[in-house]
Amino acid sequence: MALEQLSTNKVFDGQLVKYRFKSAALGGLNAQFNLFVPANASEANKVPLLTYLSGLTCTEDNAAQKGNFFGAAAKEGIAILFPDTSPRGAGIEGETDSWDFGVGAGFYVNATHPKWSKHYNMLTHVTIELPQVLEAAALPLDFSRQSIFGHSMGGHGALTLYLNSILSGVKQYRSVSAFAPIANPINCPWGQKAFNGYLQGGIEEAKDKYDATELIKKLNKAPVHILVDYGTADNFYKSGQLLPENFLKAARDAGYDEVQVRVRSQDGYDHSYYFMSTFGADHVHFHANFLKA
């Protein structure tokens, strides 16, 4: 799993490096990711790791370029990992036919349908493989301090990976935040299409594993740190793809108050990176509260 360094850019006094490696989780395909390491990181001062999951059609680059995270991350001394959104080059029939399924749309699940299960394992790629690969590369990261966030499909990924890591007792992430997440995917077209495609058991299988609104009902009041922002002018929100109200209601019904689960409706913002860049620093500072505690 040797890491090949493809490029490096100095940004806010730290380094953003793009890497490539042969991914076991993705069936042996080459995978790329970006990693921002702040200037204060060193062997003697390993820094916390915040993983950012992107939305549909994105690569590891979009949020690195447009998310407006690095000023805050440099100030807080936090590394940010940007994985890709799916395997690339699997060559599965139909995988490039849709913008919301297949390439660029891995939905952060481990596929169980035989057509997809060899390559489409973004859950394992993000939660297990990438931390292992980074650790093997002896980068100045403290893996005991991780958090996760994401946008849209990546907001779904961040919420479900976080909630599952609490439910399983692994507690990989200290906090989660999301911009315009697909918060109840079993009840929206994007999620239904993805789950019916990737999972042999379809939506029934997804309900237990990959739906934030369902997962939070099972937590039994285990402590959580969750922040969600969505915009009222977001067309995907308005067309019922995001359903943050369902998640919020499930959280309140499960006994979580607004300190533990904060869902903010941001007036007039849309689904774009302009929305995300506005609140990007705020989300990094939110995670710093827990990563540096």
Add this chain to the structure above:
Amino acid sequence: MALEQLSTNKVFDGQLVKYRFKSAALGGLNAQFNLFVPANASEANKVPLLTYLSGLTCTEDNAAQKGNFFGAAAKEGIAILFPDTSPRGAGIEGETDSWDFGVGAGFYVNATHPKWSKHYNMLTHVTIELPQVLEAAALPLDFSRQSIFGHSMGGHGALTLYLNSILSGVKQYRSVSAFAPIANPINCPWGQKAFNGYLQGGIEEAKDKYDATELIKKLNKAPVHILVDYGTADNFYKSGQLLPENFLKAARDAGYDEVQVRVRSQDGYDHSYYFMSTFGADHVHFHANFLKA
């Protein structure tokens, strides 16, 4: 010159709007630009206008997405105008053959070569036409308070438009800043190719009008406010396309100290938007000193 609104995005509480109009300066072609207007702008509180000129291959979008200007502009209450970098669709033979000449590479000159002179008039487009079009649209902008900045080719544009506006007595801009500007274009391949193409008199014609290093020699100590940043890991700097030292030397020889002309060498930064985003807010605050004075 009616403005057609193509899109609008809320960002940092303000609005970024993309417009299209039929441009007289560009020979009747459609031209697009982006305009950020902060939330505090109104008919009763017109805000200053900062024009941003992009580099080679860019459109009006790149820096709006990646420049990291809006947080600072919102805080300072400053509007930012993002013009395109050339006419589009003139249909001149060869205009799309190079990435550093023709489409996406207007170099902020008024072409005098007959092949280009009908359409390639970005100087007039930026300095005269766009302010007129904005004024006619009754936007809440105070045109008596303008400044200008840019990146690479746009840094060249910003410096030369600023210096010429002082030399001509028009004083359109209160301050100028540039990221990695082409600071002495008559002495670098990019500039020589552009001037030999667009100008009937070639480099000789450019020397008097379009070279920042030459222009600053003529100022006779007229007061200026100039900030330049470039990165030491910038490959275009290293290959002699930017030549900021020539500009700096000319400024010092002309009697300007580092308060009036500040040229900063930024260790390890490259030519990318990662460099620019790092210092983007800093440049906006620099201009605020003069725009809000």
